[in-house]
Amino acid sequence: MWVDLMDEKDENIQWLANVVESSDDAIISKSLDGVITTWNKGAELIYGYSAEEVIGKNISILTPPSLKDEISQLIKKIKDGERVFHYDTIRIRKDGEHVDVSITLSPIFDKSRNLIGISTIARDITKQKKSELALKESGEKYRELFNNANDQISLIEIKADGFPGNFIEMNEVGLKRLGYTHNELLKMTVVDLIAPDKRSEMRKHAIELQNKGHVTFETVNITKDGKKIPVEISNHLFEITERNLHMQLFVILVTVRKQKRH
Numbered sequence: 001m002w003v004d005l006m007d008e009k010d011e012n013i014q015w016l017a018n019v020v021e022s023s024d025d026a027i028i029s030k031s032l033d034g035v036i037t038t039w040n041k042g043a044e045l046i047y048g049y050s051a052e053e054v055i056g057k058n059i060s061i062l063t064p065p066s067l068k069d070e071i072s073q074l075i076k077k078i079k080d081g082e083r084v085f086h087y088d089t090i091r092i093r094k095d096g097e098h099v100d101v102s103i104t105l106s107p108i109f110d111k112s113r114n115l116i117g118i119s120t121i122a123r124d125i126t127k128q129k130k131s132e133l134a135l136k137e138s139g140e141k142y143r144e145l146f147n148n149a150n151d152q153i154s155l156i157e158i159k160a161d162g163f164p165g166n167f168i169e170m171n172e173v174g175l176k177r178l179g180y181t182h183n184e185l186l187k188m189t190v191v192d193l194i195a196p197d198k199r200s201e202m203r204k205h206a207i208e209l210q211n212k213g214h215v216t217f218e219t220v221n222i223t224k225d226g227k228k229i230p231v232e233i234s235n236h237l238f239e240i241t242e243r244n245l246h247m248q249l250f251v252i253l254v255t256v257r258k259q260k261r262h
Contacts, residue, residue, distance in 0.1 A: 026101075026122040029108060032079065034059045034071055037117065046101070046124050048094030059120075062091040064098065078107050078118050088125065100129040147172045156190050158237070163206045164190040179224035195220035195228055205235070213237045 026043035030036050036059055039051040047054075047062060054061065060071050070089065077084055084105035090098050101122040108117035146153055152174030157165035167185050175182060178193065191199055198219045208215040216234040223229065 026120070026124075028059070028120045028122070029117055030059050030120065031117050032075065032115065034075060043122070046093075046099060046122060047091065053094075064090055064092055074105055075118060078105055079115065091122070099124060100126045149173060152177055152231075154190075163202070177223070177229070178221065184224075193221050195222050209235050209237055 023040060023042045024045065026046045027038075027040045028036060028043050029038040036054050036057055039049070039054055043054075044050055060068070063071055067090065074084055074087070084103070086102050086104060088100065088102050091101050093099055102125050103120055103122045106119045106121075107115050108119055110116045146169075149171055150173065152171065154170040154174060155168040157168055159165040166187070166189055170182070170185050175185065178185075180188070191202055194202065201217070201219065205215050205217050214234070214236045216232065218230065218232050221229045221231050
């Protein structure tokens with residue numbers, strides 16, 4: 001019976017070893033002074049070093065000079081009984097290239113519950129970071145176009161009944177033209193800006209928008225100080241998230257166009 005239990009224990013250990021070795025994440029163990037003691041295939045793929053090249057060396061070989069104090073700070077957290085989950089940082093590959101990683105650090109104890117080392121699981125998030133940066137740059141570019149447009153542009157939420165809800169955003173041209181601050185506008189709906197005698201037409205336009213995905217019509221906006229502005233509104237329905245529909249609202253002053261025609 002004792003032999004059977006030992007065999008089962010050995011099988012479990014081998015199974016865990018296979019899981020670690022086959023993982024795409026870097027799974028590394030190190031001593032409390034940062035010396036690498038184990039290094040899996042995932043670590044080799046991410047960092048470019050073989051196990052033979054790094055075991056026995058300090059984990060600081062992976063750290064950029066600008067982050068030289070980071071390793072000691074992270075080790076101190078583990079010694080103080082803290083855990084480190086999904087900590088985003090930068091490491092250096094063998095070829096000198098920087099790699100973005102998300103790391104999780106956990107303590108390693110012996111049978112007497114004495115802290116004897118630290119395990120690190122690192123995931124390569126370089127592609128994710130590049131995508132986030134590209135998205136940010138793209139957002140900044142469209143934000144600049146949005147605010148520098150000559151016409152009033154707004155984003156408005158569509159309610160469950162298909163009618164326009166609250167404003168999500170409006171460019172600076174629109175805010176200046178209507179006389180509202182950004183915070184004031186976010187508490188309003190598109191109907192609040194329509195002249196009272198024109199509001200009954202909004203249902204017809206909302207139905208057409210839902211059926212066709214776009215609608216253009218002429219109406220009259222009311223500014224904060226009560227001034228009436230004839231406008232042409234072009235609504236385009238599109239989906240920003242999976243759950244909610246939003247529409248983009250382009251507002252162009254009809255009076256300006258009519259002046260150009262004469």
